[in-house]
Amino acid sequence: MMKLASILKALFIVSTVIFTSCKKTDWKENYREKEKSPFGNYIISNEANTLFEGQEITVLKDNFYDYLLLDSDSTKTRNYILLKNAAYKQTAAGTTALLEFVKQGNSAFISLNFFKENFKEQLEFTTNDLDKDIFSTADFKKLKGTFYLKNKDFRDKTYHFERNIRRNYFLQYNKNKTIVLGTTKIDGEEVPNFIKIYHGKGAFYLHTNPVVFTNYYLLNNKVEYVENLLSYLSKDAILWDVHLKTSRYSDADEKKPSIFKFFLKHKTLTWFLVVSLAGLLLFMLFNARRKQRAIPVIAPLKNTTVAFTQTISNLYLSEGDHKNLVDKKIAFFLEKVRSKYLIETSNLSAGFIEKLAAKSGNEIQKTKYLIHTIITLNKKLECSEEELIGLHKMIENFLKK
Known part of the structure; x- marks a missing residue:
């Protein structure tokens, strides 16, 4: 599937470009395919042809939902890949389209820090992120982690990561259709961070630490772990989602969410909204009755x-x-x-x-x-x-x- 020597050679060239730059290093996690900063996805996106040698790779310029609507090769079996912080551009209609895409026999490899609630409900799993309240670069730098893979070929290997590793893992899942492929150690206990969920004729490969795919770790001898993760995908063509555009065809209401709809989804917030509006109405009513009508100001005649x-x-x-x-x-x-x-x-x-x-x-x-x-x-x-x-x-x- 992959040629490690070619990848390492390419990584050496890119690392020379990145770390000899005079610009101040940006340590923020951005996961952009064109970003050469430590936590961008420049290397893996540019080396995709080497990672998936002989496989056709299509970089999606449109939203995945829109791509499927205009797809002329829907009969082909393909692999969908998404490596981001969160699936911000994915609407409810987009989730439904992705589920149907996999159900027809395709595969989807998705590594995110934050999965959408609708997506988790559809696939019957939940996650727990113990570091969800950490935002600063300095605090992320302190987060370390050790990962394991369950496959018999990788079972005896451990993968240590020294920074930006969130304690993010799968908490609950449907054991009848889910296989744990990888784990991470948190507080002395191994918990799943890489799972396979069967869906129809296809399967979802879900991972909770997308930072391992960034430039920083690919330049620090963590290529083997990435290779092993992606080795679960078939030899079929690749749909690489850069996740840049919102859908032009999915529901307009999802593009511009209403604040009132958000309030109405939660009972406590709905009551807060009702009480606030009632209080405002009463204040306007009693305040208007108590106030005297304004006396108009009559300007004195001017000396012209x-x-x-x-x-x-x-x-x-x-x-x-x-x-x-x-x-x-x-x-x-x-x-x-x-x-x-x-x-x-x-x-x-x-x-x-x-x-x-x-x-x-x-x-x-x-x-x-x-x-x-x-x-x-x-x-x-x-x-x-x-x-x-x-x-x-x-x-x-x-x-x-």
């Missing part, structure tokens, strides 16, 4: 004088009528003199200038210059923008006193 003035001035500026603005500026100033200083402005004589300087507190020369400028601009038929600006500044400075 400044805005109006700004609008008019902008109109004159846009028209370029500087003379008109000069005249209004002069009229404004004279009105200010009459109201603030109580001085008659009909005659802008020398006496007027002296009286204005005295009452406003400005210098006589400054006052004289301003009044002479006003007289000059008042006589002009046209004024420039510079003259308008100059007059404005002179008036503003004068009134600041």
